[in-house]
Amino acid sequence: MDREIAAGKEPSPPDPGKGRRRRNGVLLIAGILLVGLGFGAYLWILLGRSPKAPQEAIQSLETKEVVPVEREGSVEEAPSRMIEGEIGRRSTLVKALSAKHVPPPWIELIVSKLKPLVNLRKIKGGRFRSTWDKDGSLIRFELELAPTEVYEVRRDSKGYGAAKEKISLDVRLVTVKGEIRSSLFEAMEAVGEQDCLTMAFADILAWEIDFYKDVQPGDRFALLVEKLYKGDRFVQYGTIQAVEYQRGEKILRGIRYGDAYYNEEGLSLKKAFLKVPLRFTRVSSRFSRGRPHPILGGVRPHLGVDYAAPTGTPVWAVADGTVVYCGWNEGFGKQVILRHRNGYMSYYGHLSRYGRGIKVGKSVRQKEVIGYVGSTGLSTGPHLDYRLAKAGVFRNPLSEVFPKGSPIGKAEWEPFQKRRDEIIAALHGENVSPEKPK
Structure with a gap:
């Protein structure tokens, strides 16, 4: 008031409710403190100890047993x-x-x-x-x-x-059948089989069928093969017990007896000459006595068969024989020439390299690797130039007729007949489980 008088201001009139409001505020604060103390005492009694830190309080609400989290590859943290x-x-x-x-x-x-x-x-x-x-x-x-x-x-x-470990495999005798639409590989794949079975099937008939030339849409095939299982898991193929190839009314069969395959008449499928000099690949050009030469132009006789195949594909000797030439031969590039019985000669051109140990004078066996497909000499791409001559005259390898295979021994004829009939029955779905010959 003295300051107000000194400043020349009129003093304010006294506020009769001011003292009451101050007393009420003090009472309110005191009440809040009392309530807080009471609630704290309640918690102290309820928990029986001093209040925990926030993290401790959270942990007290979690389960007592904590299972460790496994890390990939850890062997220490998991109980088992x-x-x-x-x-x-x-x-x-x-x-x-x-x-x-x-x-x-x-x-x-x-x-x-x-x-x-x-x-x-x-x-x-x-x-x-x-x-x-x-x-x-x-x-x-x-x-x-x-x-x-x-x-x-x-x-x-x-x-x-x-x-x-000693592994026990379950051997199941299974019949596989199919019809060719475009190729034997695709037909075999269509019935769920692997390429290795296709190759084995073709190898058995390599003396009878040229699977580059002879395969046509509508041809049918069947084989009786062992499949090896480990539990329910397919492991591998076993022995092929029989094969069959049919075109129209013509049927060719191969029955396994001992360690060889015979036709129904008991003649071995193995002959002196293979139909083709390498495993199953596509043919780029067939035998023709008048075709435009792909490099030299014009019409030149091509006295053989070109088998297109990837570089490095093994090339077989078509028959037992002797190496009479192994070296570079102008347009044929690297070439091997073999002499066989009965006046036959076989020629293998455009090789990328020669087989191990192949040299002039070496004796070779049928299906022995004498070289590898390449593109040496006058060649537009990797392929094998295969030629066959008899008495100095070139022959068409695709149509040449070779002597039949050897017959089964007389003492084995009756057991073979029984085996043959069982196999053919099993091949066509009859409930027969043929035993392997001793």
């Missing part, structure tokens, strides 16, 4: 687990196990146990699986390099030992 993986073709067992975080001491133990059984440096791919106990110790390790090649490291009361 399996570790499995694959070994790449350019990898090693050690690298594959390290990638799964298997501790080095255990890798060393596994390798040391397997070393006496298998050369781990030379393995090319595979798979492994292992089981571990809750303490992270190895119980069992299995290395599979092939369906029939499996190694095991196992713990027993004496420690760890290793051994090669």
Whole structure:
């Protein structure tokens, strides 16, 4: 008031409610404090201890047992687990196990146990699986390099030992049938079979059928083959017990007896000459006595057959014989010439390289590799120029008729007949399970 008078201001009139408001505010604050203290005391009594920090309070609401989270490849954290993986073709067992975080001491133990059984440096791919106990110790390790090649490291009361497992395979005799639309490969694939079976089928009939020339849409085939299973898993093909190829009313059959194949009359399918000098590939040009030469132009006689195939494809000797030429022969490039019985000569041109040990004077057997497909000399691409001559006159290899195969022995004729009838019945779906000949 003195300041207001000194400033020349009129003093403000007294506020009769001001004192009451101040007293009410003090009472309100006191009440809040009392309520807070009471609530705190309640919590103290309820929990029986001092209030926890926020993180502790959250943890107290979680379950008491906490299961560790497993990391890929960990063997220490899990109470019991399996570790499995694959070994790449350019990898090693050690690298594959390290990638799964298997501790080095255990890798060393596994390798040391397997070393006496298998050369781990030379393995090319595979798979492994292992089981571990809750303490992270190895119980069992299995290395599979092939369906029939499996190694095991196992713990027993004496420690760890290793051994090669004895694999028991289930052999099933299966009939495979199909019809050719475009090629034998596609027809076999259409019924769920692999290329290796197609190749084996064609090899059996290599003396009877040229699968480059003779295959036509509508032809039918059948074979009786062993399939090997490990449980429900298909492992590989076994022996082909019979083959059949049909065009119209003409049927060609091959029955396995002993270690060879015979037709129904008991004549061996194997003859002195193969129909073709290499495994199943496509033909780029067939025999023709008048065709435009692809490089020199004009019409020049082509006294043979060109078999188009990738560079490096093995070339077979079509029959037993002797090498009479091995070297560069102008337009034919690298060439091998063989002399055979009964005045036959066979010629193989445009080779990329020669077979191992092939030189003039060497004796060769039928289906022996004498060279590899190439494009040397006058050639527009990789292919084999195959020619056949008899008594100095070139013949058409695709239509040449060769002597029949040797007959089965007289003593084996009756057992063969029985075997033949059983096989043909099984081939056509009758409930017959032919036994293998002794």
